[in-house]
Amino acid sequence: MPELPEVETIKNVIAPQIIGLTICDVRVLNPQAVAFPDADAFASALTGQTVASFSRRGKFLLFHMVDGDTVSLHLRMTGCLLAAPPDMPPEKHTHIIIRFENASVELRYSDPRRFGRFYLLKQGNGDACPAIGRLGIEPFDKRLSPAYLKTAYGKSRKPIKECLLSQNAVCGIGNIYSDEILFAARICPSLPANRLTNEQWRQLAKAIPERLTFFIQKNAVSAEEYLAGKGRDYRNTPYLQVYAHTGAPCPRCGAALCKTVIGGRSSVYCPRCQASENE
């Protein structure tokens, strides 16, 4: 489900409800949901720990414990984290329930496709989740510049969209927002990265933080709304300009939006505004 703006939304909703609480029970209903260590060790290591803070790194949501341990969660396609009253019926496909002392809510992780994973990173052992170590800079990092992007991607013949989806230079961008970013920057998603002009690198460096910031703001919901939507309906789709709008008129020029497949992912773009000048 979530890309960076959604993970940010989830963090913002969950954090104020959970910070300061002490875990009294961790129920792992599906051991597959815990990548490291095994489910039993995960549960026993967390029991008794107090949640200090939350953060986000790329599409990972991080729970920081007072003792220095960190729980890392990647929701992949359909993962869902919900702070729910214990008497509310659990979601179908609930894999993990975390209960807290004297709390009005419990944390539930549900995930129909079971792609999402929890990791427990003991103090000083970040290697348990190597994917985090491979992440590039955050999209809001001051180092993100046209020159940074050109250096990172500019020698590749891969379509620029594939570069944006790889998490190794800039992290957090997924299939929806890569299309939105490339539309804003007026760059054809299939354009090989080594053929972008300096002006296009400049547009891209501008569009990445601008679009993600925009969608974080548009996706913001209250805890009540988030709970009512079962932790799933939190993307404000009316603000998407191209994704899921195949065939609709381009919001900028009116041409019919096209759909194609790039790197195995469906991709929507405007054939006029995002024309590949090299074809």
Place this chain on the structure above:
DNA sequence: CGGCCCCTGACG
């Protein structure tokens, strides 16, 4: 690198 895998559910 491309292709396949992990999974369930929605939709045509």
Place this chain on the structure above:
DNA sequence: CGTCAGGGGCCG
């Protein structure tokens, strides 16, 4: 019934 879905890892 087949196809597709917001993600990423792994294999040859």
